[in-house]
Amino acid sequence: MNKLIYLDNAATTKTAPEVVEAMLPYFTEYYGNPSSVYDFAVHxxxxxxxxxxxxxGVLKAKPEEIYFTAGGSESDNWALKAAFEAYKAKGNHIITTKxxxxxxxxxxxxxxKRGAKITYLDVDENGIxxxxxxxxxxxxxxxxxxxxxxxxxxGSVQPVKEIGMIAREHGILFHTDAVQAFGQLAIDVDECNIDMLSSSAHKINGPKGIGFLYIRKGVKIRSFVHGGAQERKRRAGTENVxxxxxYGAAAERAVNTMEERTAKEIQLRDYLISRLTSEIPYVKLNGDPVKRLPNNVNVSFQFIEGESLLLMLDSYGICGSSGSACTSGSLxxxxxxxxIGLPHEIAHGSLRLTLSEETTxxxxxxxxxxLKEIVQNLRNMSPLYEDFVKKQK
Known part of the structure; x- marks a missing residue:
C-alpha cells in the first residue's frame, strides 16, 4: 500500500517534529531524575x-494546578474516584451523561458498586x-x-460555561473530560468554572503515555498513586520527563497554531460533510452541525456495516474509524x-473521519x-438494501 490518507486523528495524532526535537535531549543528555538534589538533575x-x-498557560490556569498523569483515562479515573472518596461525607451522587x-x-x-449513585443524563439528537x-x-x-x-x-461541543455556572451556583464540583477539546478549542478554566479537567498529549501532536489532570487550587482531592512526593504528593512515581x-511543547504549538489550523479544518470538514451528504444517498450526519469539533466528521450509511466499510477503505490506504479507538474491537x-437516538442497524453503519492540519x-x-464506490458495492450485496429498493419502485 503506497498511498496513506490518515483520517483518524481523534484516535491519535502524529508527533510533531518540533515536539520530538524538544524531547530527545531528555532521553540521552539530560536524563537525571528531577527529584534528585545534584546539579545534573536540575535540567x-x-x-x-x-x-x-x-x-x-493554555488553560489560563496556575502551574501548580497541573498534575501530570499517564494519559486521559488515568486523569478521568483520578478525578472521579478521588472526588468520591474526598467528598463522601457530603454525599454520594454524581451526574454525568450517556x-x-x-x-x-x-x-x-x-x-x-462502592455506594455511589450515578445519574446518566440523556442528550438530544445532536448529542447536547x-x-x-x-x-x-x-x-x-x-x-x-x-x-x-x-x-x-x-464531535458535539457541550455548553461547558453554562454547566460550570450551574455547578458553581449549587456548590458542586465540575469535572470535564477535555481530551478531544484541549488544543482544538479555546479553554479558560476560570471563565468556565471548571474545577477539574482531563487531557492527553497524543491527541495534539504530542507523545503517547502522558496526560494531565487540572485540579483547581482549593479542591479537596485525595492522592491517586502513593509511594513518593512527586506531583505535590498526589501522584507518586518518577516523572516521565x-x-x-x-506535552509542554505540543501544548504551546497547539495554542500558537489554533486559529489558523482550526479555520482550515472547519473549511475542509464542512466541505467533506457537504460532499458526503449530497453525493451519497441515505447518509446521516451525526452530531451538531455547528457546535462540533473543527476536525470531526461522523456519518452513518444506511444498509451497510461499518466494519466492512473500514476494511475496504483501508485497502485504498484510507484510515478511518467507526467510533472510539478504545472500543474498536467491539461488535x-x-x-x-x-x-442520540439512532437505531442499531443505522448505528452499525457509522464512519468517523477526523482531519488534521496536514489533510488536503x-x-x-x-x-x-x-466511499461512493465502496458504499454502492456494499449496498449491492445487502438484502436489506435490495428489499428497500423494491419497495421504492
Whole structure:
C-alpha cells in the first residue's frame, strides 16, 4: 500500500517534529531524575517546571494546578474516584451523561458498586445536554458533575460555561473530560468554572503515555498513586520527563497554531460533510452541525456495516474509524450513537473521519470517490438494501 490518507486523528495524532526535537535531549543528555538534589538533575526539574507553565498557560490556569498523569483515562479515573472518596461525607451522587468516554462510564460503574449513585443524563439528537435536565438532576447529595467538553465520536461541543455556572451556583464540583477539546478549542478554566479537567498529549501532536489532570487550587482531592512526593504528593512515581517536555511543547504549538489550523479544518470538514451528504444517498450526519469539533466528521450509511466499510477503505490506504479507538474491537454499536437516538442497524453503519492540519482537499476528494464506490458495492450485496429498493419502485 503506497498511498496513506490518515483520517483518524481523534484516535491519535502524529508527533510533531518540533515536539520530538524538544524531547530527545531528555532521553540521552539530560536524563537525571528531577527529584534528585545534584546539579545534573536540575535540567530535568527545570524542564518539568517549564512544561507545567506551558500547559497552564493554555488553560489560563496556575502551574501548580497541573498534575501530570499517564494519559486521559488515568486523569478521568483520578478525578472521579478521588472526588468520591474526598467528598463522601457530603454525599454520594454524581451526574454525568450517556455519551461519555468509557474512561468515565466504566469508572462510574466501579463507583456504583462502592455506594455511589450515578445519574446518566440523556442528550438530544445532536448529542447536547439539556441544561434544565441537568439542574433537575441535582440533589442535596450531589458532589460532582462530570460532562465531557466535546464528544470523541460525534464531535458535539457541550455548553461547558453554562454547566460550570450551574455547578458553581449549587456548590458542586465540575469535572470535564477535555481530551478531544484541549488544543482544538479555546479553554479558560476560570471563565468556565471548571474545577477539574482531563487531557492527553497524543491527541495534539504530542507523545503517547502522558496526560494531565487540572485540579483547581482549593479542591479537596485525595492522592491517586502513593509511594513518593512527586506531583505535590498526589501522584507518586518518577516523572516521565521526555513525555512531559513533549506535552509542554505540543501544548504551546497547539495554542500558537489554533486559529489558523482550526479555520482550515472547519473549511475542509464542512466541505467533506457537504460532499458526503449530497453525493451519497441515505447518509446521516451525526452530531451538531455547528457546535462540533473543527476536525470531526461522523456519518452513518444506511444498509451497510461499518466494519466492512473500514476494511475496504483501508485497502485504498484510507484510515478511518467507526467510533472510539478504545472500543474498536467491539461488535456492539456505539453507545454514543444509540444515545442520540439512532437505531442499531443505522448505528452499525457509522464512519468517523477526523482531519488534521496536514489533510488536503485532494485527500478528501479521493476519500469521497472511494466511499461512493465502496458504499454502492456494499449496498449491492445487502438484502436489506435490495428489499428497500423494491419497495421504492
Amino acid at each position: 530535568s526539574k527545570e524542564a518539568v517546571t517549564k512544561a507545567r507553565e506551558q500547559i497552564a 455519551i461519555e468516554h468509557h474512561a468515565i462510564l466504566h469508572t462510574c460503574e466501579y463507583l456504583e 445536554v439539556c441544561l434544565e435536565e441537568l439542574e433537575k438532576a441535582i440533589t442535596p447529595e450531589t458532589i460532582l458533575i462530570s460532562i465531557m467538553f466535546a464528544n470523541n465520536e460525534i 521526555p513525555g512531559i517536555v513533549g 456492539d454499536p456505539s453507545h454514543v450513537l444509540l444515545a 482537499k485532494e485527500d478528501l476528494d479521493y476519500t469521497v470517490e472511494k
